[in-house]
Amino acid sequence: MTNQRLFLDIHAIQTVPPSNINRDDTGSPKTAQYGGVRRARVSSQSWKRAMRTYFHDNSAETNVGIRTLEIVKYVAEKIQAIDSSMDNEEAMNLAEKVLNAAKIKTKDQRAKALFFLGDTQAKKLAEAAINGNEDKKELQQILKDNPAIDIALFGRMVADDPTLNEDASSQIAHAISTHAVQTEFDFYTALDDLAPEDNAGAGMLGTLEFNSSTLYRYGNVAVHELIKQLDSKEAVLNTLKLFIESFSNSLPTGKINSYANQTLPQALVVSLRTDRPVNLITAFEKPVNSSCGNVSESIKKLFDELRKVEKFADKPEFTLYIAVDKFDKLSEDGFEEESLRDLLDSFAVRVNKLFTEELDE
Amino acid sequence: MKTILLKFSGPLQSWGTTSHFETRQTDRYPSKSAVIGMIAASLGYRREETQNIQKLNDLNFGVRIDQTGVSMQDYQIAKKYNKTGELKRTYVTNRYYLEDAVFVVAVGHKNHQFMNMIEEGLKRPYFQQFLGRRSAPLAADFFLGSTKTDIEESLKKIDWQAANWYQRSNSSTLTAYVDSDLLTEGSTGMRHDRVKSFSQRSREFGYRGERRIEISVNTNNETSLDNMEEHNAFDSIGG
Numbered sequence: 001m002t003n004q005r006l007f008l009d010i011h012a013i014q015t016v017p018p019s020n021i022n023r024d025d026t027g028s029p030k031t032a033q034y035g036g037v038r039r040a041r042v043s044s045q046s047w048k049r050a051m052r053t054y055f056h057d058n059s060a061e062t063n064v065g066i067r068t069l070e071i072v073k074y075v076a077e078k079i080q081a082i083d084s085s086m087d088n089e090e091a092m093n094l095a096e097k098v099l100n101a102a103k104i105k106t107k108d109q110r111a112k113a114l115f116f117l118g119d120t121q122a123k124k125l126a127e128a129a130i131n132g133n134e135d136k137k138e139l140q141q142i143l144k145d146n147p148a149i150d151i152a153l154f155g156r157m158v159a160d161d162p163t164l165n166e167d168a169s170s171q172i173a174h175a176i177s178t179h180a181v182q183t184e185f186d187f188y189t190a191l192d193d194l195a196p197e198d199n200a201g202a203g204m205l206g207t208l209e210f211n212s213s214t215l216y217r218y219g220n221v222a223v224h225e226l227i228k229q230l231d232s233k234e235a236v237l238n239t240l241k242l243f244i245e246s247f248s249n250s251l252p253t254g255k256i257n258s259y260a261n262q263t264l265p266q267a268l269v270v271s272l273r274t275d276r277p278v279n280l281i282t283a284f285e286k287p288v289n290s291s292c293g294n295v296s297e298s299i300k301k302l303f304d305e306l307r308k309v310e311k312f313a314d315k316p317e318f319t320l321y322i323a324v325d326k327f328d329k330l331s332e333d334g335f336e337e338e339s340l341r342d343l344l345d346s347f348a349v350r351v352n353k354l355f356t357e358e359l360d361e
Numbered sequence: 362m363k364t365i366l367l368k369f370s371g372p373l374q375s376w377g378t379t380s381h382f383e384t385r386q387t388d389r390y391p392s393k394s395a396v397i398g399m400i401a402a403s404l405g406y407r408r409e410e411t412q413n414i415q416k417l418n419d420l421n422f423g424v425r426i427d428q429t430g431v432s433m434q435d436y437q438i439a440k441k442y443n444k445t446g447e448l449k450r451t452y453v454t455n456r457y458y459l460e461d462a463v464f465v466v467a468v469g470h471k472n473h474q475f476m477n478m479i480e481e482g483l484k485r486p487y488f489q490q491f492l493g494r495r496s497a498p499l500a501a502d503f504f505l506g507s508t509k510t511d512i513e514e515s516l517k518k519i520d521w522q523a524a525n526w527y528q529r530s531n532s533s534t535l536t537a538y539v540d541s542d543l544l545t546e547g548s549t550g551m552r553h554d555r556v557k558s559f560s561q562r563s564r565e566f567g568y569r570g571e572r573r574i575e576i577s578v579n580t581n582n583e584t585s586l587d588n589m590e591e592h593n594a595f596d597s598i599g600g
Contacts, residue, residue: 005485024436025453033431033460034372036526041372044496045437113446165561167408171489173498176372218498222489275485279498281371285524309501 006223006354007277008240009316010247012265013178013298015214018186019261021254022046028209029183035285037180040213044172046252047217048154051172054246055150062242064149064235065118072096072109074117078126098129102139116148120232145231149239152229153221169226170219170243173279177213178298179288185209210259214294216284216302217265219247220277233355240351241344244270248340267299267323269306269334270347271316272354278313280305296325303330318350363476364421364469364515365483366505367396368522373458374430375493378553378566387457387493389429390538391464393422394554394566395493400468400479401559405487408559418556420479423467423512423539425576428523428531430462458497463523465505467512480507512539513574521578533580541570548573 020029022042032041060066066074075095080086086094096109102125105112124142133139147166155168185207192203221243227236248268256262271278283305290297306319319334320343330336337343375387376395397417406413435456441449470476483490483504490499505522508515516537521528541549549572557565 005487007489024434030435032372032433032458035524036461039372043435043437167488168495171491171495171498174373174496220489220498222487225488277486277489277498278501279371280501281498282500282502285370305501312501312504 004224005274005276006227007273007275008221008223008243009269009271009273009277009279010219010244011267011269011280011302012217012248013214013267013295013302014175014217014263014265015295016040016212016261016263017259018184018210018212019255019259020208020210021252021256021261023209023254029211031181031183031211032174032176034176034281035287037287038182039179039287040177040181040211040215042175042215042217042252044174046254047175047250048172050250050252051243051246052150052154054250055153055242058242058246059149062238062245063119064238064242065116065121067114067116069110069114071099071104071111071115071117072106075099075122075125075129078122079129082126083130094129095126098125098133098139101134101136102143103136116150118146118148118230118235119238120146120230120235121148147229149230149235149242152226153239153243169223169229170221171277172219173217173281175215175217176281176284177294178216178284178301179214179290179294181211181213183209183211208255208258210255214288214298216281216298217247218279218281220279222277223272237348237351237355241348244268244344244347245340265322266295266325267302267321268340268343269302269319269321270343271306271319271334272351273314273316275314278309280309282309296327299323299325299330300327303327303333306333317354320346320350362469362471362509362511363473363507364467364510364512365476365480365507366515366519367466367468367483368503368505369464369466369492369499370428370462370503370522371492371497371500373433373460373492373494373497374462374464375456375458375497377457377493383452383454385454385456387432387459389459390424390426391466391493392552392554393418393420393540393569394556396422396466396468397556398559399490400482402488403482403486403490404478405482408561411558411560414556414559419470421467421469421512421540421543423516423537423543425465425467425516425519425535425537426462427465427521427535427578428461428463428527430459433458433460456494458494463527465516465519465522467515469512469515476507512543517576519578521580528580533578535576535578537574537576538571539574541572544572544574546572546574 022030030041031038056067072095076091079091151166153170156166187207189202190204283301288294288297321334322337376391377386378392380386401414437454439452443449491497551568553566555567555569
């Protein structure tokens, strides 16, 4: 499948109420000019960090890997899954032996520092352990050939050692508001509880900067490249599902205790394309200018653009979406799902079908 | 001669040719090396495929500044940890971007087969394309079309791609920069912009000459996707 292309596109419309989730060195919310007006901006690296944190917290559950000190136990479980006749102690010892042979140091059958072990890596190490493979080179190759899922997806840059760099298979754009914003200043005072009665002044005063915005967020994954990196369709599918989930549910935490701006997307659109990834930011070059909320108008514009770009790109293999509001025409452009859970299930079924039809060569 | 014309637009772009370490500058218009990188990525070349990548230097190149954009500084930190998980240091990096800019990029070659391969790659890329940084994806309408004329002629004929609000308040005489060996007129300059290697171990660039010219363009243009059906950017070229 050398010439096969498979791109996952993901778009979200998400309102963030007064907040300052991503700020510059002076404390101002980040912005960008687009379409001649100033927009709110959340940098890609900020949101990617939120996504990676989500990955770390949830990757064990979705079977894409685990970041843990308990790597011996993790590999032992995989050994027992292959050979159920083995008891716990025996499996633990075997797991420790294979990890040590790969030059991963352990103490009291635990790693010395948090270690990310992908599901595929652990399974292959378990197989090697059962086969009695103690070749350092081969075992390290297993770890090298199957990079940790988050590194495959988001890449890695090591300033000191460029050979450890890995190009990411995902691409996350800076999120920008679909409409013009102005940064606002919240003037505040703090009172001194023990100040004398005749003291009329405040103990402290200052300003906080914030804005509120309806953001367009976009990301994609070069699925064909991820398949090469991870070498397992099951792992790829689980990773893509977790990618969609983390894109939807993560949020940068900047000033979140000051503003409690805990929101989720109002619309999520997922497409799979065989020609190229398509960013729909052009829908908002002309800023949304609504007197009563920007969300509905933004969702409509997004779907209009989805159709318009078919002048440039092929029709996607499929489009799945969730939207908080009902719009008559949206269903012409994709399949509406009731919830994120439903969307992920439906995504898995469709991608599985695609994998068997198109990629089995 | 076949020339491909591309439109680079979006909220953010960044085109560095002189940056090192923690301050990443942007030039005011795209570099040839960045466009070569984009083409190489589209064709699925890996960083180490130096021979294939260097061959793309043979492309004729020109870029026209249709909408100048605004300079922006982006503050970013990265934390480095020891193997034991303790914080070692915090890097502060300043990255510069162009906001709201629009460029027309022209690449051409006399070998049609070579150009057809590049066109196919640009339309069906293997790796994702981006405007100087990974976090600045291309817009969907980036592929303007192809012509049978040379770089200069193509850049002169294609309509002004700036947004309407910009066209209303700016001059229709645009600046373009073209490979110096393609022109006899125009002031010349050198740019650290000839690709030697994109390898992670040693990125290397040489110098490349370019000439600056001024181009007067048509102003009666609607460039948004809304108007693409009625408007064919290539009517005037006949390519």
